[in-house]
Amino acid sequence: MAQGERWLEQVRRAVLLALVAVVLLVACNRTAAPPPPEASPATTPAAAKQVRVVVSLPVFVSLVEAVGADRVRVSSLVPAGTDPHTYQPTPRDAQALAEADIVFVNGLGLEGWLGNLIASAGPSARVVELAEGLQTIQDEQGTPEHAHEAGNPHLWLDPDYAIEYVRRIAQALGEIDPGGAATYQTNAERYIAEIHAFDAWAKEQVQRIPPERRKLVTFHDAFPYFAEHYGLELVGVIVLSPGREPSPQELAQLVDLIRQQGVPAIFTEPQFNPKLAETLAREAGVKVLELYSDTPPAGEDYIGMMRRNVEHVVEGLA
Ligand SMILES: [Zn+2]
Incomplete structure (x- = not known):
């Protein structure tokens, strides 16, 4: 009996020690491990899942970045310093389009090479034409074979039209990423104010x-x-x-x-x-x-x- 009691006592101690060890281990893990996902506030921007944006021209990258900030990842099909009118798209462009969540192009015939590219890349991404429906100036200088029937496409070089592009970008991004809609609107308004300030300065300079x-x-x-x-x-x-x-x-x-x-x-x-x-x-x-x-x-x-x-x-x- 005495032997049995001693054995039982040993088992009790071993179990107690093991329990203490487990409690300590769990406590250590708690402090060392990163906070569990449910602890972060629901309003945290989805940094891990950025909206993938493809634009046709390098100049549109900065407009989208001004509106989207760190919620978006932007790339341009036409590389910096390349003429977009005569651009020859590459297989990488088709890949970029296929992976895009949204695509911003100018329209009005500027990106004549884009139609086939979008058709071959698949229609998954939404394509937004930034100049769609805006009042254009007809080409006076263009030759008949080149004249853009829809009017001259370079509207963004007038700051008032660039502001319209920024508004359209904010609207479209907010539609595909509703969680960021308020951020896009705030950022757009701030950038529009900067464009207005630039424009006031520019008009003085021209004088x-x-x-x-x-x-x-x-x-x-x-x-x-x-x-x-x-x-x-x-x-x-x-x-x-x-x-x-x-x-x-x-x-x-x-x-x-x-x-x-x-x-x-x-x-x-x-x-x-x-x-x-x-x-x-x-x-x-x-x-x-x-x-x-x-x-x-x-x-x-x-x-x-x-x-x-x-x-x-x-x-x-x-
Ligand atoms: Zn041009």
Whole structure:
């Protein structure tokens, strides 16, 4: 009996020790382990599941980032510094479209290569045309074979239209990600206020150009909305349609026009070969400066790109 009692006592102790060990282990794990998911507040942004956004042009990346901030991951089909009119899509673009939650394009025939790409990538993502239904300027400079029937597509170079693009981006993102809708609206309003502030500054800058010198000759026909918004006269363009070099007669006519009209400078764009503009400027005896239409300069957003454009216009024409 005594032996049996001692054995029983040993078993009791062993069980007690094991229990203490288990309690200690559990307690240690509690403090070491990350908080369980149900402990985080329900309003935490879904950082792990960002909305995958694909845009057609690099300039739209910054508009979507301004609205979406860390709720979105944005990539552009057309790489920085590439002409979107003559762009040849790659298999990687089809992949990006297939993985996208939403796609923002300009429309109005700017991305002529996009239709087949979207058809082949599958229709899962929503495609939003940012310029859809907006009042366009008809192409006056374009050749008949290139003229965009729907009107000139470069509306975002007028800040008022860029604001409309931002509103559409916020609306569409809020529809596919309702949890972020309020954030998208707040961010959009903040960015719109920044665009307004830029625009007020820009209009003051343009006043420094004598009225008779507010004349614009650009590389391709991307600036009619910009010109109209800032009270500049669009005198001519160097290439009538991207990818088509002007004939010697057309160049000679443009040189005459620049001289007759007293245009102080002409503008090239970094995505095009500058040789043509340089030749023209030499013939006409004017300066060459750069304007940005589709790709902001490195490290700049839409507003930074527009600020550079205004600075260059004032520098060239004032
Ligand atoms: Zn263009």
